[in-house]
Amino acid sequence: MTEDRLIELIEAWGADPSAFPEAERAAARAMLAAQPARFAAAIAEARALDAALARMPEILPSAALTEALIASAPKARPAAGGLRLPKFAPWAPASGFAALAAGLFMGVMVAPAASASSDTSEVESVIEHALGYDPAAFTEELGE
Amino acid sequence: MAFTSDLDQITRAAAGDPAAVRALVNRYSPGILSLATRMLADRAEAEDVTQETFLRAWKALPGWEPRAKFSTWLHRVALNLCYDRLRKRKESLPGELPDLADTRLAPHEALDQSQRVSAIEGAIGALPERQSAALTLCALQGHSQAEAAEILEISVEAVESLLARARRTLRAQLLEGRTSS
Numbered sequence: 001m002t003e004d005r006l007i008e009l010i011e012a013w014g015a016d017p018s019a020f021p022e023a024e025r026a027a028a029r030a031m032l033a034a035q036p037a038r039f040a041a042a043i044a045e046a047r048a049l050d051a052a053l054a055r056m057p058e059i060l061p062s063a064a065l066t067e068a069l070i071a072s073a074p075k076a077r078p079a080a081g082g083l084r085l086p087k088f089a090p091w092a093p094a095s096g097f098a099a100l101a102a103g104l105f106m107g108v109m110v111a112p113a114a115s116a117s118s119d120t121s122e123v124e125s126v127i128e129h130a131l132g133y134d135p136a137a138f139t140e141e142l143g144e
Numbered sequence: 145m146a147f148t149s150d151l152d153q154i155t156r157a158a159a160g161d162p163a164a165v166r167a168l169v170n171r172y173s174p175g176i177l178s179l180a181t182r183m184l185a186d187r188a189e190a191e192d193v194t195q196e197t198f199l200r201a202w203k204a205l206p207g208w209e210p211r212a213k214f215s216t217w218l219h220r221v222a223l224n225l226c227y228d229r230l231r232k233r234k235e236s237l238p239g240e241l242p243d244l245a246d247t248r249l250a251p252h253e254a255l256d257q258s259q260r261v262s263a264i265e266g267a268i269g270a271l272p273e274r275q276s277a278a279l280t281l282c283a284l285q286g287h288s289q290a291e292a293a294e295i296l297e298i299s300v301e302a303v304e305s306l307l308a309r310a311r312r313t314l315r316a317q318l319l320e321g322r323t324s325s
Contacts, residue, residue, distance in 0.1 A: 012308035014283065021289055021300060049315050052264055053283050059178040065191050069169045069198045074205065076160030 001027035003035075007042055015046035150214045158205035169198065172215060175285055176222045182280040183226040185269035193229065197222040212294065219287075219295045223277055230273055260318075267317045271310050278306035279314075 006028055013019040017029045032039055061069075156164035176197050180190035200221050201214075208214075268276055274296065281292040282303065293300045 008304075008308065011311060012304045014311075019282075021304075045315055046311075049311055049318060050283075052260065052314075052318055053279075055261055056264060056284060057261065059174065059181050059190075061173045061177050061191075061194065065177070065194065066169055066173060068195060069173055070162070070165055072195065072199055073162075073165040073169075073202050074158060074160045076162070 001031050006031050006039060010042045010046050014050045015043045151210055154205055154208050154214060172218055176218060178285065179219060179222055179280055180226055182268055183273065183276055184229060189229060193222055193225045196225055216291055216294050223295060227273060267314050271313060275306045275310035278303050279310040282307055
């Protein structure tokens with residue numbers, strides 16, 4: 001450790017030798033202890049700046065910023081186990097189309113049979129059966 | 145040990161554990177915000193940088209490999225975002241000098257405590273960006289020399305050089321303020 005090097009350390013890292021690079025700390029302490037007057041001015045200047053920096057107010061995030069940071073984080077994935085359907089099932093529209101196609105197919109199959117007979121009660125009967133509705137049971141319930 | 149605890153919290157945060165997310169935010173957001181505020185001298189911009197830094201962190205968490213400390217990585221991301229913004233500021237003012245406000249107080253102004261603090265804040269803000277970063281990391285945030293060097297992606301010797309120049313400028317301004325009061 002030279003005097004010039006010790007001055008450099010004080011100017012860069014401040015008055016407290018514990019802030020100096022570890023490899024040079026012990027030698028710097030020894031030189032400071034041996035010649036305190038030689039480095040008094042440099043130490044005093046550095047100490048004044050250290051004190052001024054220590055008085056700098058702490059900068060803390062607001063509650064709003066903290067919550068925004070938390071809200072931007074990844075969300076918990078659902079626990080493993082059990083069948084969980086996604087909120088949007090990509091096959092849902094396809095199942096709608098399938099139901100529509102089945103409905104049209106049934107309509108095509110039933111309509112000619114219904115129109116072949118001019119008897120509307122027969123058409124009604126087909127529809128009632130398709131809906132699972134039993135008119136006989138219904139009339140029984142009414143006590144007819 | 146902070147490093148192990150970081151890793152555990154990173155793993156849990158990546159899986160969306162709200163407590164781990166909150167812990168990471170509480171631990172690191174003050175340092176990131178403080179660094180960005182000192183660098184940019186603008187609270188709103190510093191908050192934007194903090195949010196962007198954490199967004200990048202959340203994206204990086206699932207594949208996180210502990211090659212560097214999480215803290216070091218976060219500070220480096222924040223610092224690079226600050227450099228980008230400072231560069232854009234300079235680009236948006238073609239032909240003009242960089243914003244180096246004269247933070248010295250006029251002779252008739254007495255330096256009371258708050259004036260002294262704001263004078264130093266102004267002086268740090270007016271330092272060249274790498275000096276400001278080195279001073280903030282080492283003198284204000286207490287990072288070790290090795291951590292500061294890693295964040296700044298330079299050697300410890302280069303950190304020392306930046307610090308020495310930064311402190312010399314601040315000392316001169318402090319001294320000037322004191323003699324004029």
